[in-house]
Amino acid sequence: xxxxxxxxxxLVGFDTQNPPxxxxxxxxxxxxxxxxxxxxxxxDVTDHGKGRVTFHARRGEPSILxxxxxxxxxxxxxxxxxxxxxxxEDGKAYGRGACDIKGAAACLLAVAETTDAxxxxxxxxxxxxxxxxxxxxxxxxxxxxxxxxxxxxxxxECVAQFxxxxxxxxxxxxxxxxxxxxxxxxLADNAIHRMARWSAAALSLAETMAEQGRRSCFNIGTVSxxxxxxxxxxHADIFWSARLAPGDSNDDFLQAVAExxxxxxxxxxxSFSGPPLPTAGHDDAAARQFAALNGLDTGDxxxxxxxxxxxxxxxxxxxxxxxxxxxxxxxxxxxxxxxQLERAxxxxxxxxxxxx
Numbered sequence: 001x002x003x004x005x006x007x008x009x010x011l012v013g014f015d016t017q018n019p020p021x022x023x024x025x026x027x028x029x030x031x032x033x034x035x036x037x038x039x040x041x042x043x044d045v046t047d048h049g050k051g052r053v054t055f056h057a058r059r060g061e062p063s064i065l066x067x068x069x070x071x072x073x074x075x076x077x078x079x080x081x082x083x084x085x086x087x088x089e090d091g092k093a094y095g096r097g098a099c100d101i102k103g104a105a106a107c108l109l110a111v112a113e114t115t116d117a118x119x120x121x122x123x124x125x126x127x128x129x130x131x132x133x134x135x136x137x138x139x140x141x142x143x144x145x146x147x148x149x150x151x152x153x154x155x156x157e158c159v160a161q162f163x164x165x166x167x168x169x170x171x172x173x174x175x176x177x178x179x180x181x182x183x184x185x186x187l188a189d190n191a192i193h194r195m196a197r198w199s200a201a202a203l204s205l206a207e208t209m210a211e212q213g214r215r216s217c218f219n220i221g222t223v224s225x226x227x228x229x230x231x232x233x234x235h236a237d238i239f240w241s242a243r244l245a246p247g248d249s250n251d252d253f254l255q256a257v258a259e260x261x262x263x264x265x266x267x268x269x270x271s272f273s274g275p276p277l278p279t280a281g282h283d284d285a286a287a288r289q290f291a292a293l294n295g296l297d298t299g300d301x302x303x304x305x306x307x308x309x310x311x312x313x314x315x316x317x318x319x320x321x322x323x324x325x326x327x328x329x330x331x332x333x334x335x336x337x338x339x340q341l342e343r344a345x346x347x348x349x350x351x352x353x354x355x356x
Contacts, residue, residue, distance in 0.1 A: 003113060004341050005093065007036065008106035009086040011070070012095035018071035018128040021051030029070060030055055033123065036109050040116065046137065052126040054134045056143065060118030064351060065147040067135070067307060068105045069127035072097035076332045083334070092335040099336040100329035104153030104322040107345040117352050120147065127307055130167065130272040135310045149290050149317050151351070152308040155324035155336070156299060158343045160291040162284040162319050164302035165217065165243040166276035166309060168250045172266045174198070174225070178234035191236040191265070192225050198262030199223075199238070205256060206242070216253070217243035217303075239271075246301065249280035277309040277318065286317035294355050296321065296347070321347070 014029040015022075023029070025047035033055055034043055041057040048054065051071075075083040075096055083096040093103065105123065112119055124134035138144060176191025187193060199220060206218035218240070225236030244253055250273045258268065278284050291298055304326055311318040323340035 062118035099324035153322035201260035
């Protein structure tokens with residue numbers, strides 16, 4: 001635990017807030033990782049630009065890839081403790097990213113130092129920006145094909161999770177035909193009316209999916225448009241998100257909403273598309289078998305999205321397992337319990353040294 005906390009103190013001290021994601025391959029955190037891991041690891045650092053950096057470290061021929069994102073959400077006002085300093089109080093480690101997910105990174109660095117067993121670590125920096133570029137580029141490189149199992153170290157209270165919702169976010173601009181509101185055609189030609197009809201149909205679709213046990217968590221976040229009440233709106237903008245259930249497809253949902261009433265008048269731009277775990281066409285059988293063979297405690301699924309689904313969609317068995325609870329993440333005074341860190345260190349160590 002001394003090594004774990006030493007690494008966590010260092011990691012929390014590196015400012016990796018996203019946004020602004022103001023770092024690159026030469027940022028000090030990557031030098032720290034390389035120095036900690038030492039010459040026994042083959043290290044490949046790839047800078048994708050815009051603060052998106054992939055750090056892949058490999059020792060020997062491991063079959064497991066541990067994935068950890070190093071970026072954090074921004075520091076919030078009102079913290080009772082300095083967010084970029086590690087503070088230990090009452091069995092809890094406080095600091096931005098301590099739970100999500102630098103605590104897991106610290107555990108894995110400590111494991112790397114206390115064993116010479118084969119080990120592979122993939123650190124990325126764009127998860128909190130809802131981009132997934134780092135993982136996508138890593139998958140495209142072909143390096144992921146080396147591995148039989150991926151463990152994504154998001155907070156799960158050290159329970160292996162195989163299923164979670166996706167995250168799909170899209171912006172749309174509805175087109176209308178402007179004019180005086182006294183014209184009868186306003187009912188059909190008004191872009192806001194078209195958006196309203198589409199919105200009602202989308203909500204109905206989400207309700208139907210919920211009745212089928214496929215709760216989509218559909219949410220319209222922002223709407224805007226028009227000029228004033230006596231002018232037919234010639235445009236209207238909408239920004240929505242959906243968190244699809246495991247087994248559903250983001251692409252299928254996008255196609256379905258594009259065909260709803262009013263959909264012929266809108267141009268869609270997908271802001272982010274993170275599939276559910278597992279996504280359509282895949283299952284979690286291999287990941288469950290891995291957990292069973294290695295004696296991992298298992299859970300019933302997560303409501304939040306993780307990059308495990310990006311690996312799963314590429315055909316790699318993936319599960320989520322890390323210290324802490326998501327309720328402790330993204331809060332003003334973020335924390336993870338020392339008990340959870342100790343437990344994660346033990347689990348990761350056993351997977352590295354004794355996995356089946």
